[in-house]
Amino acid sequence: MSVLIFVEIADGRIKKTALELISYGAKIAELLNVSAQAVVLGTTQDDLSQLGNYGVKKIIHADNEKLNQVEAESYTKIIAEIVEQTAAKLVLFSNNITGKSVAPRLSVRLKAGLVSGAVALPRITNGFVVKKTVFSGKAYAHVSINSDVKIITLNQNTYPALAVEGTAVIEKFNFEISTSKIKIIAINKISGEIPLTEAEIVVSAGRGLKGPENWGLVTGLAKVLNAATACSRPVADANWRPHNEHVGQTGTTIAPTLYFAIGISGAIQHLAGVNRSKVIVVINKDAEAPFFKAADYGIIGDAFEILPKLTKAISDIKNT
Amino acid sequence: MKILVCVSKSPDTTAKVAFTDNNTKFDNNGVQWIINPYDEWYALVRAIELKEANAAVTIHLITVGLADTDPIIRKALALGGDEAIRVNVESQDSFFIASQIAEVAKTGSYDLIFTGKETIDFNGSSIGGMVAEFLQLPYISLATKFDLKESVTTITKEIEGGEEICEVVLPIVVSCQKGMAEARIPNMRGIMSARTKPLKVVEPVIANSLTSIDNFELPPAKAGVKLIAADNVEELVRLLREEAKVI
Ligand SMILES: Cc1cc2nc3c(=O)[nH]c(=O)nc-3n(C[C@H](O)[C@H](O)[C@H](O)COP(=O)(O)OP(=O)(O)OC[C@H]3O[C@@H](n4cnc5c(N)ncnc54)[C@H](O)[C@@H]3O)c2cc1C
Numbered sequence A: 001m002s003v004l005i006f007v008e009i010a011d012g013r014i015k016k017t018a019l020e021l022i023s024y025g026a027k028i029a030e031l032l033n034v035s036a037q038a039v040v041l042g043t044t045q046d047d048l049s050q051l052g053n054y055g056v057k058k059i060i061h062a063d064n065e066k067l068n069q070v071e072a073e074s075y076t077k078i079i080a081e082i083v084e085q086t087a088a089k090l091v092l093f094s095n096n097i098t099g100k101s102v103a104p105r106l107s108v109r110l111k112a113g114l115v116s117g118a119v120a121l122p123r124i125t126n127g128f129v130v131k132k133t134v135f136s137g138k139a140y141a142h143v144s145i146n147s148d149v150k151i152i153t154l155n156q157n158t159y160p161a162l163a164v165e166g167t168a169v170i171e172k173f174n175f176e177i178s179t180s181k182i183k184i185i186a187i188n189k190i191s192g193e194i195p196l197t198e199a200e201i202v203v204s205a206g207r208g209l210k211g212p213e214n215w216g217l218v219t220g221l222a223k224v225l226n227a228a229t230a231c232s233r234p235v236a237d238a239n240w241r242p243h244n245e246h247v248g249q250t251g252t253t254i255a256p257t258l259y260f261a262i263g264i265s266g267a268i269q270h271l272a273g274v275n276r277s278k279v280i281v282v283i284n285k286d287a288e289a290p291f292f293k294a295a296d297y298g299i300i301g302d303a304f305e306i307l308p309k310l311t312k313a314i315s316d317i318k319n320t
Numbered sequence B: 001m002k003i004l005v006c007v008s009k010s011p012d013t014t015a016k017v018a019f020t021d022n023n024t025k026f027d028n029n030g031v032q033w034i035i036n037p038y039d040e041w042y043a044l045v046r047a048i049e050l051k052e053a054n055a056a057v058t059i060h061l062i063t064v065g066l067a068d069t070d071p072i073i074r075k076a077l078a079l080g081g082d083e084a085i086r087v088n089v090e091s092q093d094s095f096f097i098a099s100q101i102a103e104v105a106k107t108g109s110y111d112l113i114f115t116g117k118e119t120i121d122f123n124g125s126s127i128g129g130m131v132a133e134f135l136q137l138p139y140i141s142l143a144t145k146f147d148l149k150e151s152v153t154t155i156t157k158e159i160e161g162g163e164e165i166c167e168v169v170l171p172i173v174v175s176c177q178k179g180m181a182e183a184r185i186p187n188m189r190g191i192m193s194a195r196t197k198p199l200k201v202v203e204p205v206i207a208n209s210l211t212s213i214d215n216f217e218l219p220p221a222k223a224g225v226k227l228i229a230a231d232n233v234e235e236l237v238r239l240l241r242e243e244a245k246v247i
């Protein structure tokens, strides 16, 4: 019996979210008194045995470059075979784009109940109950999984990656891959930037910034904080910023440690995408802006005056 | 060409989220119901655009739910669906709903099955992939563009850190998100014609639920905002560093 943890590789490297997931999986394995094993699909330049330092004992590696692009059908087939071979009772994914495309298929393939968007360790005394976000972060549900094999996808930034002492053995997995009906003709990566869903700090701005020509103020602050940038929906709709920056109910959902909301009113649909941030700082010239109700720290004032000063103050402490 | 669009009902995005019966049921009191935004704005509207470009396209809508879903389905018909199918059962977990949708899809010989990215109440983001696996079809999740040109279907989808453009062979299941289309408002003609469009009610097949919701919980209220004077940004930086310990 084991807990099987899907470790995602992106551009040949182990993803940061995968380390959180391994820590989470290792903890559950400990609670269930079974072993934690990782599954890695595709080639990587990282040394996989270092994953032992996060609590897995064995790594099953399907080491083939044909798996470097996520393809839900072949991924499902291979993971299902590994689940069978290892008699895994629980399979874990990150609740990100990859997890969302593979976990549902695997759920049907294995008749395994799926809870997506978990935010805490499952409660395993008296059943198996997983806490997940619902209503776009406005509430949580405690969901029982009633099947023998279970699948969970874990929200990012909800469980810390914890280094422990340990080593892992790597076992190669041989498989056959059938030709996909999906032909990839281009991949456009947004390079150099910090992926929004993985960022610890996010600097986000709204219509209060008046126009795209003013975004230097926002990216400047983001830069000194090593943060990702985001925006409200009207900003993306007006093409002031790229669409992938739009956060909220109809955009990306994020849960960074620190979220700056600058010139954003704080409409309920915007909050739905960011309200799980640990600390929220609001800068708005309107004292009545609803965002202040959801904030931990706030400054009532003009973003055009505050941002340059704030950027300088942060840059000063970073340099000392 | 036949398109099946999966539509679900969800509480209005501004609805107050509260629970009753010892936190086991969503409090419907005063809640307005809408078509789940992803299903309406992206999946359905893109299907309608495909139909406008090619008269040979028919759009079927499917929803798994009780009769209280009918107003939502009528609105979707008013926007431009041709006919609707309602599987008459209280919707349960994703596996159950996907089983029902797959069952209907099996007999309909659909070339395309569209779902929304996720339901804004349950946030499962999983029914599309499940339906695809039940039907053994390829699945493209989180599509932002969908183009049909003669025999070539091109889809752009979001991937971790970017986007992927791919060519696919139909039939296929696609989950739709922002970028696919723009929201529309139904016009008077649509509303009138929706009244006479077929809404077929079918009984569910026997299927399992693999998960069940025990209860809900609201997040703890925020302690309240700490305000800092606009001319004292240094104080904000100090608090973030020393009190919140986040920078
Ligand atoms: C179904 C639905 C889904 C939606 N989904 C989303 C979503 O996913 N994400 C999202 O963001 N929105 C979403 N919206 C839109 C949402 O309701 C709001 O309209 C939107 O969030 C407002 O964006 P904003 O705060 O940038 O702009 P505004 O509401 O125009 O607010 C601008 C703010 O900037 C402040 N300001 C102006 N000048 C300055 C200055 N110089 N310095 C400091 N502050 C200043 C103003 O006081 C104001 O509070 C959705 C709406 C609907 C109906």
Ligand SMILES: Nc1ncnc2c1ncn2[C@@H]1O[C@H](COP(=O)(O)O)[C@@H](O)[C@H]1O
Binding pocket: B006, B007, B008, B009, B036, B038, B039, B043, B062, B063, B064, B065, B091, B094, B097, B114, B115, B116, B117, B118, B119, B122, B123, B124, B125, B126, B127, B128
């Ligand atoms: N009860 C339902 N009936 C029909 N389609 C549904 C239902 N619930 C969800 N869907 C579809 O599945 C998508 C994903 O839902 P979910 O996996 O619950 O986030 C939605 O956007 C809808 O297109």
